[in-house]
Amino acid sequence: MSHPEHGRFGAYGGQYVPETLMAALGELEDVWHEAKADTQFQLELAGHRRAFVGRPTPLYAATRLSAHFGGAHIHFKREDLCHTGAHKLNNAVGQALLALRMGKKRIIAETGAGQHGVAVATVCARFGFECAVYMGTEDMRRQSMNVRRMKLLGAEVVEVTAGTKTLKDATSEAIRDWVTNVGTTHYIIGSVVGPHPYPEMVRDLQRVIGDEAREQYLSVDGKLPDAIIACVGGGSNAIGMFTAFLDDKDVALIGVEAAGEGVRTGRHAASLVGGRPGVLHGSYSYVLQDGDGQILPTHSISAGLDYPGVGPEHSFLRDSERVQYVAVTDKDAVAAFKLCTRLEGIMPALEPSHALHHAGVMAREFGPGGRILICLSGRGDKDMDSVEGV
Ligand SMILES: *Cc1c(COP(=O)(O)O)cnc(C)c1O
Secondary structure (H helix, E strand, O other): OOEEEEEEEOOEEEEOOOHHHHHHHHHHHHHHHHHHOOHHHHHHHHHHHHHHHOOOOOEEEOHHHHHHOOOOEEEEEEHHHOHHHEOHHHHHHHHHHHHHHHOOOEEEEEEOOOHHHHHHHHHHHHHOOEEEEEEEHHHHHHOHHHHHHHHHOOOEEEEEOOOOOOHHHHHHHHHHHHHHHOOOEEEOOOOOOOOOOHHHHHHHHHOHHHHHHHHHHHHHHOOOOOEEEEEOOOOHHHHHHHHHHOOOOOOEEEEEEEEEOOHHHOOOOOHHHHOEEEEEOOEEEEEOEOOOOOEOOOOOOOHHHOOOEOOHHHHHHHHOOOEEEEEEEHHHHHHHHHHHHHHHOOOEOHHHHHHHHHHHHHHHHHOOOOEEEEEEOEEOHHHHHHHOOO
16 A cells, blocks of 8 residues: 655655555654754754754865866865764754654664765664664675774664665665564665655755855855755755755756766666656655666666665656756766865765766856855765775
């Protein structure tokens, strides 16, 4: 049984899940709406954001990159400076507080790059939850440092050997665990994907990125940027950045997917650029699938973008053309990673390196008068092994 009409962004979203999960999704939605309206909860969340996550994160003028790309003004929103190294903790902290409110004792999660797994293991240590993180064998190999971090934080890392041994399979296993243990367990989904209310709730927890950035940008520049660029895996850092600017019609919003070895080669992870609508992990959205609706294997050098689906709100924003979606290859992302590291002394994660490459392309088009804001979603220490020799 499913309830596909509930929680839609235009045609997209819904709740395509087993009936056994419907009560838990309903409870989560109710608790989230209560918490949002509760001043005490908001104060508590703000306190954890300040003292634990390290917010507000700075707005940074990337002057040497700006000069390199012909003079357009490029700014970074520094989510790489969040505790644990990426924007993921914004969501994990919020959902941990909701799990406390629901009286749950155990938390589970899926992870690809390991960044979400680390964020969840971190909040479980901080708030005292039992923790299990599902991760594909292939990702455990690519991101062994994050596996060690999770274990030191006290989490059980559950190895997933099914399918392509990456994020898609880890997510399926986590959903299976949740179906079995739903009474005691909260499932922290790591992006704006999955059944309602996750896409909306995770967006609301991540929109702090764009809310802060909009105010910071206006106070520095007195006006808004011409273009805002963010990478899109499931889409949480991008939605978190874009939401505050959706009504600013003169601000171009660009989401950058992973083209892997090139969208034409079929070895990529660009769901919005190269996929079509279908159901994956509980919601209706753009998906990489073959003619029979079988999910296709994906490829990206960046584990955090290596996922065949995308959040339903992005599908809506794509069709309505409010956001433009493009794809950038592994090769271009690695070059941008190295360029940013050398010119700014900031080592970006491979995920936002895709956005950095596209910012260079747009900066050259704009020329010296252009103004570009990039969501630097995370830091790149975890990717050093992947970029060496490329
Ligand atoms: C996980 C991750 C992403 C991709 O996830 P979104 O939900 O699309 O934001 C991007 N950047 C970094 C640094 C990540 O860790």
